[in-house]
Amino acid sequence: MTGMVRPVRKIVIVGGGTAGWLTAGIIAAKHRSRMSAGFSVTVVESPTTPIIGVGEGTWPTLRGTLARIGVSETEFLRSCDVAFKQGARFARWTTGTEDDAYYHPLMVPQAFSQINLVPHWLAKNNGRSFCDSVCPQGRVCDDGLAPKTITTAEFDAVANYAYHLDAVKFAAFLREHCCEKLGVQHVLADVRCTNLREDGDISSVDTEQAGDIEGDLFIDCTGFKALLIGDALGVPFKECGDVLFCDTALAAQLPYPNQMHPIASMTIATAQSSGWIWDIGLPTRRGIGYVFSKRHISEDKAERELRAYLGPNGRNLSVRKINIRSGHRETFWKRNCVAVGLAAGFLEPLEASAIVLIELSAKLIAQQMPVCREVMDIVAARFNAATLYRWGRIIDFLKLHYVLTKRRDTAFWRDNVLPETIPVRLQELLLLWRHQPPWFHDEFDRVEEVFPAASYQYVLYGMGFRTAIEPAALAGDAKAAERAMRETVVHSERLCAGLPRHRDLIRRISEQGLQPV
Numbered sequence: 001m002t003g004m005v006r007p008v009r010k011i012v013i014v015g016g017g018t019a020g021w022l023t024a025g026i027i028a029a030k031h032r033s034r035m036s037a038g039f040s041v042t043v044v045e046s047p048t049t050p051i052i053g054v055g056e057g058t059w060p061t062l063r064g065t066l067a068r069i070g071v072s073e074t075e076f077l078r079s080c081d082v083a084f085k086q087g088a089r090f091a092r093w094t095t096g097t098e099d100d101a102y103y104h105p106l107m108v109p110q111a112f113s114q115i116n117l118v119p120h121w122l123a124k125n126n127g128r129s130f131c132d133s134v135c136p137q138g139r140v141c142d143d144g145l146a147p148k149t150i151t152t153a154e155f156d157a158v159a160n161y162a163y164h165l166d167a168v169k170f171a172a173f174l175r176e177h178c179c180e181k182l183g184v185q186h187v188l189a190d191v192r193c194t195n196l197r198e199d200g201d202i203s204s205v206d207t208e209q210a211g212d213i214e215g216d217l218f219i220d221c222t223g224f225k226a227l228l229i230g231d232a233l234g235v236p237f238k239e240c241g242d243v244l245f246c247d248t249a250l251a252a253q254l255p256y257p258n259q260m261h262p263i264a265s266m267t268i269a270t271a272q273s274s275g276w277i278w279d280i281g282l283p284t285r286r287g288i289g290y291v292f293s294k295r296h297i298s299e300d301k302a303e304r305e306l307r308a309y310l311g312p313n314g315r316n317l318s319v320r321k322i323n324i325r326s327g328h329r330e331t332f333w334k335r336n337c338v339a340v341g342l343a344a345g346f347l348e349p350l351e352a353s354a355i356v357l358i359e360l361s362a363k364l365i366a367q368q369m370p371v372c373r374e375v376m377d378i379v380a381a382r383f384n385a386a387t388l389y390r391w392g393r394i395i396d397f398l399k400l401h402y403v404l405t406k407r408r409d410t411a412f413w414r415d416n417v418l419p420e421t422i423p424v425r426l427q428e429l430l431l432l433w434r435h436q437p438p439w440f441h442d443e444f445d446r447v448e449e450v451f452p453a454a455s456y457q458y459v460l461y462g463m464g465f466r467t468a469i470e471p472a473a474l475a476g477d478a479k480a481a482e483r484a485m486r487e488t489v490v491h492s493e494r495l496c497a498g499l500p501r502h503r504d505l506i507r508r509i510s511e512q513g514l515q516p517v
């Protein structure tokens, strides 16, 4: 082949929220060595449009991401008001009663790669919940303990963990790290319009304060505005409000009654009449918000439910309303533009799937960075296939939390179990799981899964799903299963005896830091 190739060297990221800065950091860290040869990463960020400022729950992948881009965990924990997250506790999702709750922890079930404990637990569990039978982390959370100790090195875990963080502080922290340590260029300017070449590629973004900014690859991180992928390139948005009904959030920040108050080390998601309330404990405050369906409840009533949850200390708190559009772009990478973060789409934050999707998308872009424009469409097609698959799987997984409910007390819960609102793939999986429980090899091996089979197990059996088990099928590994469940009990005792209280660990880290890796 002959002819001029168009090298891809100038990466322009528009938007400086969590998506923009994480993407910048991941790409810059991976391509550091090329920077002297003209490779550059520029973040163009509006000085007037604030970032969304919510998005406090993360996934354990963030530990690896931060380590890879060279962040010190101690600095991160100190700068972004970070607490540890060990999973989610779902309250009132199954029956709606006071004592209705289950855990989706971040540790996989005991001996997960050797044995599927589900059938054994179904056959015999002495009334112990699925989570408590196979994993110590529910108890660790109940006891208010941290997932590591002060002598555990940075990013290492005793019990698997992610973070709860302040989104505004996180973006500022990443900005400083990217600009000072990774050579990312930062332009504070408002994009007014996008200029296209004759062939339809983006040639530059025109900004109010810094003129035209040219690039070879543009990454749209402009949040819900989707200025490049939506406005300039016209990629349609695929709604999924017919599956996931929540379309509005009311968010508040609740102070602790005192500075010694325990910090929960799991997200608490409490089902309400027409949605659910998230409750995320940071060291200095709690972030609490009601995600609901406007079709099923008025905003006034929703605010009353939120205020009832906040209690007397929240009486005078201001509540911020955020409109949510559930769904994603039909395609994520078109021509020389790829969307990451809210510009790519959004699904209700029930399982904190947004930031992990940003990490996975940015990692894929960085790993497969096309060397020249001539190969970009091939990379784009791969990226689109993997990303579309991931969005679909996340929609299925989020809907799973709703379809297993036995609640029929409001139209919201009744509508959620209507078959026409359940994606076909999820219906098929539910049928399959009636006869055989999910396990790690099932079909979750296409791409790096956001929610692996262990997650499905915790939600299914936490919500009382039943799989028919043939007694004969248990015989082969009954002894190994019994041993694994006994080991869970021992493991629980050991962790509960050895781990510090969550708040105490955070205080000690702020005073003396963790050992760097």
Ligand SMILES: Cc1cc2nc3c(=O)[nH]c(=O)nc-3n(C[C@H](O)[C@H](O)[C@H](O)COP(=O)(O)OP(=O)(O)OC[C@H]3O[C@@H](n4cnc5c(N)ncnc54)[C@H](O)[C@@H]3O)c2cc1C
Pocket (backbone or CB within 6 Å): 014, 015, 016, 017, 018, 019, 020, 044, 045, 046, 047, 048, 049, 050, 051, 052, 053, 054, 055, 056, 057, 058, 167, 189, 190, 191, 192, 221, 222, 223, 224, 225, 227, 249, 251, 289, 322, 324, 340, 341, 342, 343, 349, 352, 353, 354, 355, 356
């Ligand atoms: C209610 C709610 C709760 C959430 N909870 C979670 C959670 O627990 N876990 C999770 O993983 N995710 C959560 N999310 C999602 C998460 O907040 C986002 O995925 C994440 O913050 C990334 O946002 P972003 O960077 O794409 O967009 P934004 O933060 O909106 O950033 C957009 C950027 O684009 C810039 N911009 C806009 N217009 C222009 C312009 N004309 N010129 C230049 N720059 C421009 C802005 O200045 C800003 O810097 C939640 C979202 C909502 C709505």
